[in-house]
Amino acid sequence: MPPRGSRGPLPPLLLVWxxxxxxxxxxxxxxxxxxxxxxxxxxxxxxxTKCTLEFQVITGGHYDVDCRLEDPDGAVLYKEMKKQYDxxxxxxxxxxxxxxxxxxxxxxxxHKTVYFDFQVGEDPPLFPSExxxxxxxxxxxxxxxxxxxxxxxxxxxxxxxLREAQGRSRAEDLNTRVAYWSIGEAIILLVVSIGQVFLLKxxxxxxxxxxxxxxx
Amino acid sequence: LALxxxxxxxxxxxxxxxxxxxxxxxxxxxxxxWDIHIRDFLESAPGLGMFVTVSSPSGEVLLSxxxxxxxxxxxxxxxxxxxxxxFQSNSxxxxxxxxxxxxxxxxxxxxxxxxxxxxxxxKDKVNEINVRLEHLIEQIHHVTKEQDYERERxxxxxxxxxxxxxxxxxxxxxxxLILISVGIWQIKSLRDFFIAKKLV
Numbered sequence: 269m270p271p272r273g274s275r276g277p278l279p280p281l282l283l284v285w286x287x288x289x290x291x292x293x294x295x296x297x298x299x300x301x302x303x304x305x306x307x308x309x310x311x312x313x314x315x316x317t318k319c320t321l322e323f324q325v326i327t328g329g330h331y332d333v334d335c336r337l338e339d340p341d342g343a344v345l346y347k348e349m350k351k352q353y354d355x356x357x358x359x360x361x362x363x364x365x366x367x368x369x370x371x372x373x374x375x376x377x378x379h380k381t382v383y384f385d386f387q388v389g390e391d392p393p394l395f396p397s398e399x400x401x402x403x404x405x406x407x408x409x410x411x412x413x414x415x416x417x418x419x420x421x422x423x424x425x426x427x428x429x430l431r432e433a434q435g436r437s438r439a440e441d442l443n444t445r446v447a448y449w450s451i452g453e454a455i456i457l458l459v460v461s462i463g464q465v466f467l468l469k470x471x472x473x474x475x476x477x478x479x480x481x482x483x484x
Numbered sequence: 485l486a487l488x489x490x491x492x493x494x495x496x497x498x499x500x501x502x503x504x505x506x507x508x509x510x511x512x513x514x515x516x517x518w519d520i521h522i523r524d525f526l527e528s529a530p531g532l533g534m535f536v537t538v539s540s541p542s543g544e545v546l547l548s549x550x551x552x553x554x555x556x557x558x559x560x561x562x563x564x565x566x567x568x569x570x571f572q573s574n575s576x577x578x579x580x581x582x583x584x585x586x587x588x589x590x591x592x593x594x595x596x597x598x599x600x601x602x603x604x605x606x607k608d609k610v611n612e613i614n615v616r617l618e619h620l621i622e623q624i625h626h627v628t629k630e631q632d633y634e635r636e637r638x639x640x641x642x643x644x645x646x647x648x649x650x651x652x653x654x655x656x657x658x659x660x661l662i663l664i665s666v667g668i669w670q671i672k673s674l675r676d677f678f679i680a681k682k683l684v
Contacts, residue, residue: 295487295591298500309489381500386487407613418623425630432634433502436641443648450655454662461666465673472681 292389296426298326301333301372302379308369313360313388320387321346321368322355324430327437329378334371340364350374383430391419488589493517496572499592504564504633507595507626511536511569514554514589525587528553533574534588541565550574564633595626 301307313319325331330350337346337356340363346356360366370382394415395408404412491497501509515534516525538547538559546567547559561567573586 293486293591297487297590297592298502300498300500307489309487311487388486411613411616414620418620418627421627425627425634429502429630429634429637432637432641436637436644439641439644439648443644443651446648446651446655450651450659454655454659457659457662458666461670465670468674469677472677472683 292387292391294385294387296383296385298381298383300379300381301370303375303377304373305379306369306371306373308367309384309386310365310367311386311388312365313363315360315363317360317389318357319360319366319389320355320357321384322387323351323370323382323384324353324434326381326383326430326433328380329375331380331434331438333380333382334374335368336371337366337368339366385426486589487591488587490585490587491571493573493575493584493586496570497588498568498570499590500566500568501592501594502566503561503594504629505561507561507629508558509561509567509569510556510558510593510596512556512591513571515573516553516587516589518585518587520584535570535572535574537570537572539568539570541567564636595630596623 295311297309299307321337323333323335325333331352332350334349335346335351335354336344336348337358338344339361345358346368348354368384368386370384372378372380394412395404489497503509513534513536515532516527517529517532518524519526519529532553533550534553534555535550536547536555536557537545540546540561540563542563542565546561547557549557551557559567569592571588
């Protein structure tokens with residue numbers, strides 16, 4: 269999570285007002301979604317705020333989930349079935365509680381681990397221009413560019429971590445499946461071959477000890 | 485505290501945090517109970533609390549406490565790996581009334597170092613930059629820690645893939661050998677059988 273932007277030397281009251289006006293929040297949660305379950309999250313958003321919802325399935329089954337985003341009136345803003353990863357940006361058209369749900373109802377026995385990141389609002393500028401008379405000093409603009417670069421580093425890091433977790437989960441699944449399948453196949457092979465021989469032998473022997481002569 | 489979700493009264497809800505060691509995690513929550521009479525969530529319900537349980541990747545419990553309806557909790561991870569943070573209300577009602585649920589507001593921050601805003605207020609510009617730079621350095625350290633952890637995980641991933649690869653190879657060879665040897669045994673055994681039975 270990127271650090272909350274730090275402000276210049278504003279008087280405390282203005283600081284509070286600035287915080288309230290452009291409240292940028294980001295919530296990211298990784299949770300487990302059991303099979304046949306649906307989990308909804310709600311967030312109150314002010315009108316005109318630009319929001320981004322991003323989600324990714326990390327483990328489980330075919331690594332896909334249904335996702336649905338609704339506005340306070342119930343109108344569906346975003347709806348996708350069986351998606352592995354997606355990112356959706358929208359601007360809130362009205363005040364109210366927005367709701368987004370993840371559904372694993374199509375799956376009968378695999379539970380999924382889902383990660384989502386819901387970003388509300390833009391980050392406030394590091395050096396707000398309300399009280400400024402001059403342009404940003406070199407030091408300040410260096411700070412701003414470092415801040416932006418670090419934010420994108422953290423963003424890439426999160427994406428990479430999730431993709432690696434997903435790849436690792438698939439690799440571990442594959443490993444277990446290969447092990448069990450190979451052992452199973454070897455056992456079946458042995459059992460069937462030995463069984464064949466004994467079955468054939470039994471065709472040619474009678475219950476009584478008389479030998480049968482088969483015409484050549 | 486903006487994001488919220490609903491759970492049943494006796495339900496336990498867990499979230500997973502995959503973090504490196506020595507990372508501070510701070511969580512903020514607020515819980516409200518649904519009241520059937522006013523058909524809305526109560527602003528505060530007396531006696532309502534939440535059990536917060538944090539388990540480390542090895543299974544040991546790092547934190548297990550009962551908090552009130554609104555609280556902040558924090559823990560520092562000792563090991564790298566998936567830590568599980570679970571919430572469960574302390575509601576003791578056995579017969580759960582239909583339609584009763586809890587609303588949990590949640591905010592979890594991982595690895596953040598908090599900027600002391602009062603120090604920023606100091607008029608000294610150099611001091612301010614100093615503090616900001618120190619804050620920045622702490623954040624970069626956290627990024628580096630995450631990257632180290634990522635390297636560990638990628639190594640484990642690679643090992644698993646290589647193990648799968650050699651598993652496939654050896655099992656294929658083993659099965660071919662079993663196939664050939666069992667085939668030879670079959671023919672030999674049947675031939676001896678038919679010779680013994682004077683059919684050949």
